[in-house]
Each structure stands twice: as structure tokens, then as C-alpha cells.
Amino acid sequence: MSQPQFKKIVVFGVGLIGGSFALALREADVVGEVVGFGRSGATLQQAMQLGIINRIGSDLAVELGDADLVLLATPVGQMADLMVRIAPHLGALTLVTDGGSTKSDVVEYARAHLGAHLARFVPAHPIAGAEQSGAAAARTDLYQGKKVVLTPLPENAPDAVARVRQAWELCGAAVSELTPQQHDAVFAAVSHLPHLLSYALVHDLAQRENRDLLLSFAASGFRDFTRIAASSPEMWRDICIANRDALLDELARYMEELGVLYEALAEADAGKLEEIFSLARSIRANWTPQ
């Protein structure tokens, strides 16, 4: 084994995001040991058995002082409390990053709770499918070729940003940078809103008396449109609340768009419908996920 670049990594939350991070860095042979913390003892045991972590942590003071890198991979709703608990124990050189799907709120918690350690907290959002969750869903190659967005802070030490970027790149990710506000506006539009819309469609159908008849005729278009409605309700509740302002803007804008379509349809304005559908089709047909 070559000299590890991260002698000790501590992961809070050893599910899909945290577990895959640990697996990828162990696979890259750049980590000495991985210590896992989490709220579920069973999940931590499972993570041990799956080779995700080397040890289950029990004492924050013991584990954090000499950690090279800490990943916060809990639901965003737990992150403020977690920061309060870890802040007193972080070593002077310990890097911290996270895997939260929203960034303005995480940055706000960090400013409130991490104090001077803000210089070494580099927020991150790995863009990796999240329909599955749990340690069993973690994969060595989850981040391979996927995007990870860093939202560095003005307070960040340059070497902290470089090292955190390196960690995610060692996971196989393509790392880019946005401000936290840019990040949240972008993801409200291309991720959070579609999730809300997909949940809304299924919820609308779910309440009908003839629900089973309707669903029996749903086909591949419905299947793909609603795939994300099978995502974790708790996680998406938290994301929606955390990114509420940007998401409300997007939702209002979308409802206006539907108003335009409603009017065109009510007036049987075939030209208007075709114009809208054609622009959408040309943009969608020329887009491929990166």
C-alpha cells in the first residue's frame, strides 16, 4: 500500500453517500482507516461487514482530533446539531466536507457553529442518484464520472479547498464550483422542482377512487416521469424546506407556465402548443446528462 493521503477519515452517516465515499477512497488506496459514526447501530454494523468502514466510532473527542478528513453525510436536517457536537473536537488541520443536496442552509449552520474552523469546511454536493439509500446501496463507483459541486466559502483556506477537491476527484468525480446561492438556484430548477412535480402527480392520482384502473394503464412515459416520486419522503421534505425560497420561486414560475398552457389548450390554440412543445423538444433532444 502506498503512503495514504488521508491517514484517517471520519464519516458521519454510512449510507449511500457516505458509504460510497469511503468505499471509493479505500478502493483508490489513499486512506489509512475509515471510522464511521451514525444513529443506527445496525447500519454501522452492516457498514463494517460490507467493508465500508474499519471501525465504529464511539468517542468524538478521540476520533476527530487527529482526523484528516471528516465527511458529514447525514440528512441535511441533522447537520446543524451534528456541527454543534463536532466543533469542539475537530483538529486544527482536520478538513470537513459534506454531502448535502442544499448548500445555503448548510453554510448558514457552519457559520453559526463551526467558528474559526470555517476555514477548513468546504461544502460539497455530489450529484449521484438517491432513489436508493442505506449502507447496502453504497458502491465503490457511485461517483465515477458524476458531478460534485463544491461551494467554497470566502473564509476557506486555499489548501483546504484543494484537498477537499482532491478527495472527491479521487472518488472519480468531476468537480466544479458554484457559490452556495448559485448552487441552490440551479438545483431548485433542475432537481428539486422536478421531484416536487413528480410527487404531486402521483399524489393526485393516489387520492382517486379509480386509482387502480388508472395505474393499470400507465405506461413507460408515466414510469419515467414518476421514477423520482419513489425517492425518500424524509430526504425530499428536508431538501424542499431547506431550499424553500429558491424552490418557491421555481414553483411559482412553473405554475405560470402551466397557466399559459391551460389558456392555449382552452382556446384550442394548436400553434401555441406546438411552439411550446417544439422548443422543449429541441432543447431536450440536444441535451445529454454529463
Added chain:
Amino acid sequence: MSQPQFKKIVVFGVGLIGGSFALALREADVVGEVVGFGRSGATLQQAMQLGIINRIGSDLAVELGDADLVLLATPVGQMADLMVRIAPHLGALTLVTDGGSTKSDVVEYARAHLGAHLARFVPAHPIAGAEQSGAAAARTDLYQGKKVVLTPLPENAPDAVARVRQAWELCGAAVSELTPQQHDAVFAAVSHLPHLLSYALVHDLAQRENRDLLLSFAASGFRDFTRIAASSPEMWRDICIANRDALLDELARYMEELGVLYEALAEADAGKLEEIFSLARSIRANWTPQ
């Protein structure tokens, strides 16, 4: 070759729907010859080369009188004119079916234009993906295991319904029956509305200055949600107009649903959001396309 069950089939529109119908029945070895009609000479030539049809038709009077089965697989927008043109030439025993995605409008045209031949016109809607189109997209197995909905009419002769059902079953389809009105209400909810919503999202993003930035961060959730926004604008314009009343009802209902979500989000009502997402998730996770 066994005795063909359909000595002569005439297909109007030899693209994905009509071409796949012809290919499947030829593969099942139950058809003597397939004659194709269409507006594009190039498409008809291509259909010949691909083995979809045996001959290109040129004279309706010659081809329709002794046809066992006629499939109308043109866009629904052309179907009224087509019925006017074929009605005088249909043989007394010639069966007619169609492949339109909406049914109330097609039935209305048939009542207006097919006269006494209504007894042998059995409307059908094959539920088969339509992102692709054209003769080159036609496949022998397009209907294999897929649903086909018949919407028989009170005027239909029982043997006509049975024979048309048999034709679609020979294509490998699972055939079920609804009234035209039931059909249109069901598909407004599970197909037409999702298409409209998917087009609306992409159209909304397409108009932004930062469109390229937004799309560069869109991932697999966006990919699946918007897959159907790459569908044919002309076809979906026609479907939306044809099924306007049912679709307006669905759209109004969906906008109300979004209003509820907007309010829950504005009030940061995490419980309400989780309730909506949870019901949607449980329904979606327990559904599989048939």
C-alpha cells in the same frame, strides 16, 4: 405457409404504429399481403425495403373492396379526412381499426363519416412508446406484451370486435376494453398530462438566460422526468387538442395540487410535505408497468 387469417391488410401510415402492426402480423404468418398507403412516397418506399409492406397502394377503390382488415395509423388530425376518402370503397366485410391515442374524437369522426360501416369499425389504442417515429422505427415486437385498449361501439357487430381483438392479440398485445370516454379520461391522467408537464418544465428552462448552466447540472432525475419532452410536438399537439376537455380537467386538478404544495412550502409545513411525498412514494414504489 398456413392459410392466412387475413388475406389482405391495408395500412394507412406505415410508421412506428402501422409498420409494427404489419411486421408483427407478417411474422405471425397470418397475413397474405400488406398494402401500404401514406402521404410520403419516400416513407412508403422505405417500408417496402424494410419488408413492412408488400405493395404500395395507389387506388383506394381497387385496394379496399377486398381488404380483410384496414388499419388507420395516421396522426389523429388526419383521420377525419381519411375516413371520408375510404368510406365509399370499403368492402361489406372489411374490418377497420385504428391506432390513435385518443378515442372520443376518432369515434366522432367515424360516426360522421363511416355510415353503416360503423358496425365494422373497432377503435383501438396500442400503448406503445412513441418517442421514435417513422418506418425505420417499426419493430416486429413493438406490441409484444404491451397493452392495446379497444373501445368497441354499441353499433359494432360482435364478430368484428372479436376479429379485431384477434388481430391485435396476434401482434402479441394484451387487449382490454374501455368505453371511448373512459379511455380518454384515463389517458388524460396517466399519459397526456405527464407529457404536458414534462414539456412545460423544459420549456420553462429553455427560456432562461442561464439555460446552459442549468442544463449542465441536470442529472438522472431530470433525464427521466423530461424524457417524454423529446416526443413529437406535432403528435402531442394533436393529442392535446383532441382530448382537450379531459386534459383541461386534469390540468386544473394538478394546478390545485401544486397550489396545496406551494402553500405547504411557503408555511414550511414539513409534516404536510412528508405526508404528500409518502403517499406518492408508497403508491409509486408498489406500481410496475404492465
